Amino acid sequence: MNQRTVRTAPVTPGAVPTTVLWAFRDRLHRVDGHRIWLGAADKGTTPVLYVDDVRYPARPLAWVLHHDTPPVGLVKAGCRRPLCIHGPHLTDDVTRQRERILYAALHGITLAGPCRTGRHDLAAYGYARPDATTNCRGCDNVRRRITDRSEEYAA
Template structure:
């Protein structure tokens, strides 16, 4: 991962552990970057989340297979979910918004075939699935 990405998140106020988890780098790498930039040591403990995406990144974990798994709670035992500002959000929908910069249309689910994957680049909304079906038909 590039130093620029770590630097951007440090300046945005993210904690070392959140940056490490989000970028799939070691905490040591983040701390060394912080030192090189002459930024003060990160404040330990949980930080207030500014957006649902901030909460998402604190509970998403990269896997060795290139997917991401949810370490938070699951609504009704099945749908990865998070709370922010008193509202419940689907982790799938938040991941979709992170990746595509727009609200999803309809149900969001993993498109990679890996059950429960919440990687922002792996989730699809109904509009994407409909477009795929329009191009390739139902023979997928």
């Protein structure tokens, strides 16, 4: 077996090699206003591009090509179309939080100030639930980490 070393390259705005750009555009397929990824995908859901044994995460790459700025946090397809990597359809932590604030405002809720535990800013971590109560993603994440750990111990 020929085990190749694959390294993951950071995607830098304004510094994406031309060969990578070509390979990237080659793997796009337009469908109903989406751009569906035809290349490799981790777990079948996370688009990845391999060029010369270098691994590029395709959604952050598409984000950088569209916005010319690095994304904050995970890049997801806001349109929920599997494997869509169309620049305008992608969301990062910042755009998703902006949408949560808009959604809350539509329900008469202002996401601002500290969360219930006082550890996070609701403007950055808060979200409104359909029943018009607010929750905090910062606290959700802490809870999730604790749960993950206890599952580890149980195994």
